[in-house]
Amino acid sequence: MLTNDFSVAAISVRNVSAGYAEEIVIHDVSFDVFKGEVFAVMGRSGCGKTTLFRAMVGLLKPLTGEIYYGAEKMEPISEQPQLHILRKLGVLFQSGALFSSMTVADNVALPLRQFTSLPKNVIGELVYLKLELVGLSDSAKKLPEELSGGMQKRVALARAMALDPEILFFDEPSAGLDPLTSAELDQTILGINSSIGTTIVVITHELRSAFAIANRAILLDPVEKTVIAEGPPRELKNSASDLRIRAFFRGYAD
Amino acid sequence: MFQIQYKQKSFDELLIHIAGSVSVEDAVSVNNELLEILESQPLKNVQLDLGGLSYLDGAGMAVIRNFARSCNKLRNSITLLNIPSSAKRFLDRDQFPIYNDNSILEGIEDPGFVEQIGEGMVNLKQNTYDIISFLGGIVDAFSSGLRSPGSVKWEGFLRLFEKAGVDAVPIVVILSLLMGAILAFQAAIQLRKFGANIFVADLVSLSICLEMGPLLTALIISGRSGAGYAAHVGSMQVAEEIDALRVLGIDPFLYLVAPRILAVALAAPCLTILADIMGVIGGCLVAGFSLDVTPTAYFNQVKKVLEISDVLKGLIKSLVFGVQIASIGCLRGFQVRGGAESVGSATTSAVVTCIFVLTVTNALFAVLFYYFPRIWSF
Numbered sequence A: 001m002l003t004n005d006f007s008v009a010a011i012s013v014r015n016v017s018a019g020y021a022e023e024i025v026i027h028d029v030s031f032d033v034f035k036g037e038v039f040a041v042m043g044r045s046g047c048g049k050t051t052l053f054r055a056m057v058g059l060l061k062p063l064t065g066e067i068y069y070g071a072e073k074m075e076p077i078s079e080q081p082q083l084h085i086l087r088k089l090g091v092l093f094q095s096g097a098l099f100s101s102m103t104v105a106d107n108v109a110l111p112l113r114q115f116t117s118l119p120k121n122v123i124g125e126l127v128y129l130k131l132e133l134v135g136l137s138d139s140a141k142k143l144p145e146e147l148s149g150g151m152q153k154r155v156a157l158a159r160a161m162a163l164d165p166e167i168l169f170f171d172e173p174s175a176g177l178d179p180l181t182s183a184e185l186d187q188t189i190l191g192i193n194s195s196i197g198t199t200i201v202v203i204t205h206e207l208r209s210a211f212a213i214a215n216r217a218i219l220l221d222p223v224e225k226t227v228i229a230e231g232p233p234r235e236l237k238n239s240a241s242d243l244r245i246r247a248f249f250r251g252y253a254d
Numbered sequence B: 001m002f003q004i005q006y007k008q009k010s011f012d013e014l015l016i017h018i019a020g021s022v023s024v025e026d027a028v029s030v031n032n033e034l035l036e037i038l039e040s041q042p043l044k045n046v047q048l049d050l051g052g053l054s055y056l057d058g059a060g061m062a063v064i065r066n067f068a069r070s071c072n073k074l075r076n077s078i079t080l081l082n083i084p085s086s087a088k089r090f091l092d093r094d095q096f097p098i099y100n101d102n103s104i105l106e107g108i109e110d111p112g113f114v115e116q117i118g119e120g121m122v123n124l125k126q127n128t129y130d131i132i133s134f135l136g137g138i139v140d141a142f143s144s145g146l147r148s149p150g151s152v153k154w155e156g157f158l159r160l161f162e163k164a165g166v167d168a169v170p171i172v173v174i175l176s177l178l179m180g181a182i183l184a185f186q187a188a189i190q191l192r193k194f195g196a197n198i199f200v201a202d203l204v205s206l207s208i209c210l211e212m213g214p215l216l217t218a219l220i221i222s223g224r225s226g227a228g229y230a231a232h233v234g235s236m237q238v239a240e241e242i243d244a245l246r247v248l249g250i251d252p253f254l255y256l257v258a259p260r261i262l263a264v265a266l267a268a269p270c271l272t273i274l275a276d277i278m279g280v281i282g283g284c285l286v287a288g289f290s291l292d293v294t295p296t297a298y299f300n301q302v303k304k305v306l307e308i309s310d311v312l313k314g315l316i317k318s319l320v321f322g323v324q325i326a327s328i329g330c331l332r333g334f335q336v337r338g339g340a341e342s343v344g345s346a347t348t349s350a351v352v353t354c355i356f357v358l359t360v361t362n363a364l365f366a367v368l369f370y371y372f373p374r375i376w377s378f
Ligand SMILES: Nc1ncnc2c1ncn2[C@@H]1O[C@H](COP(=O)(O)OP(=O)(O)O)[C@@H](O)[C@H]1O
Pocket: A020, A021, A025, A043, A044, A045, A046, A047, A048, A049, A050, A051, A052
């Protein structure tokens, strides 16, 4: 049972630094994502949004710092996969990451078969329902390669939501989508958030989308390598005195 | 977390109440209970009241739809009452009068026998077309490479040669040494009976230089470079990298295929010489240990029996093998359509095709060398 309580932290990121062999990409990042909110991670391309996201879901071991889901510490999946936490997460990767050898329906059914013992009929029904939600019930039997990029993204979204996870991660959901589809996707995201109170973390560089859906946002800076602003997107835009924040929200460098 | 109650409302009406929360965790038991009620109550008109639900997720909705479809199957009418607003979109029967027929998970059905034959024919035609146009592409690339050598990408060539040739040295050395030793060992058992010990040198040196050396090397290269090229080019195909080259105005044959063919064509004879030497040495070791043939006697005999032309024949073969292996690897890579699975089959198919083509070519060479034993005289 999910509750909307904007004061209980669903995810706490504490002093996390992360990076790759040669370089630290994000340094000493701390923030909370509250239960039931839509939280945006913003920043220019290459500032480390995906890196932070990979650290949050346990794909990348942070160099320092910890990530908590509720009271539980998230360990890197490679060291100690915590299935009960992973079960609560739904993840939409930047590239979709559909399994190319399975049909669309089987892609969506995979987490259901893995984590539930629902009978085949109900799984079929649920797959159909999730595909309806993203408007692709007609393509259920196609292979991913037979879909356009935007459609693949929507199938990936259906797969991420198959188990109605408590927390959904979206890495640049509207990248590569036309404005109309991307606006529809925003509405879908809001719909998921409001209907069953899913906590949603959206990684995006699109201002319009962030303004439309996010309750709060953080802004990462590629030079400082850390969070330079935190708050509701509109407030950040209107009240920021920092030049870098203003430049990001105005959409041009000054 | 959920409660289900039911009562008979009128003589043919059944009213079922669901209350509480229905989520993925309870979905299985809700499903079972609902279906049990349906089976135990032979009433025509079913009403399902969802008014008491505080929480209903996707799995819950799927259970309800499944229930509705089961009702339809049993020819009962079903009415959903008090649908929660968030679920209206998915449960409102006015918008979705017929629930899904649930065949979506059956996937793509396996083709029938006749269909498979037809598919095989179409594949054969496509494959032939691919091979011919690929050969055309290679010839085109080499001729334009000869006309303007500047357009070939030479920087990567050394690395390709290193990967295909130098990196294969350890495995070639070990395998051919063992191969020579095994040949000598098998021969020793027979030759000893006739006191013809010294002829082990003839047997090992001729069979290694003419057949085993080139073939063994070619097989190793197929497994290493042939498969590697198929996977590399195939992944590039999947990621649209080949298309990216094309629109940049770069000929993928000139950029990818030509350097690889040259690298392997050069590496294969080099590795074959190495394999020849190591094979003969392997034979020498066994001859020394189990046939009492001294190394001096062994190599004298090798010198007497092994002609330059024998070694050259092997090297010419291996040059051809090299060209074939690199071409087949790249061809299979270019044929990739779709995703990761297709890359896997391209890799498999590259190795299988290589083995087949190498064997056939080897047979052709055997015939050719039989009719023209002295290859350098023309
Ligand atoms: N696998 C990797 N290995 C090394 N560096 C990487 C890797 N992935 C990303 N980076 C570097 O990390 C930085 C941040 O990348 P990323 O998190 O993908 O940015 P964003 O998602 O914000 O566009 C970039 O400078 C990039 O070069």
